[in-house]
Amino acid sequence: MNRKYALSHHTFLLITFCTLLLLSSCGSRKFKYSSDTKAAKAADAMANLHSKRLYRFITDWAGVKYKLGGLDKRGIDCSGFALLLNKEIYGVSLPRRSADQAEVIREKNQQQLQEGDLIFFSFGGRAVDHVGIYLNNGFFVHASTSRGIIVEDLTLPAFQRVLVKAGPVK
Structure with a gap:
């Protein structure tokens, strides 16, 4: 049970990290273009x-x-x-x-x-x-x-x- 929990926990952390990375990169692009407003x-x-x-x-x-x-x-x-x-x-x-x-x-x-x-x-x-x-x-x-x-x-x-x-x- 601990191994299954560890695997799902690592998967959750990996998905969270990737999501945050994706959101932060989108946010960076958005900010970059805002100087044209x-x-x-x-x-x-x-x-x-x-x-x-x-x-x-x-x-x-x-x-x-x-x-x-x-x-x-x-x-x-x-x-x-x-x-x-x-x-x-x-x-x-x-x-x-x-x-x-x-x-x-x-x-x-x-x-x-x-x-x-x-x-x-x-x-x-x-x-x-x-x-x-x-x-x-x-x-x-x-x-x-x-x-x-x-x-x-x-x-x-x-x-x-x-x-x-x-x-x-x-």
Whole structure:
């Protein structure tokens, strides 16, 4: 009986070991490919920020809901987020409205954008009606009306079609 038990025990251990080996190798492949996801690329953009204060500011506000006219953690809009970020991180005062903020930048080409530059959009026509802050590698942070404070890919066609101007504060 002991020999039979030992044999079944060894078989069980062998099957368990093979199963764990198979699962861990599948997990490794899955992890390897995850760096291609939007979330992984956004996380890379955050990890590559030069300013750790900017990193902490964004992570502290991440997920805060959008609220038109809002200026606190109960809800904030895009221009309010840009205003608070620039004041706290760069010591720069901005006007309250995104259209007015667009008037105080030194415009530059999209390929020349640097961390902290403002990016302006026109979702409703020709006038500026949205602002975000450039991070790096084509990513920016903004207050999305549907998802709150979020890091997104500026190279997406939905953003490229409505991009109006970008650059640092004068």
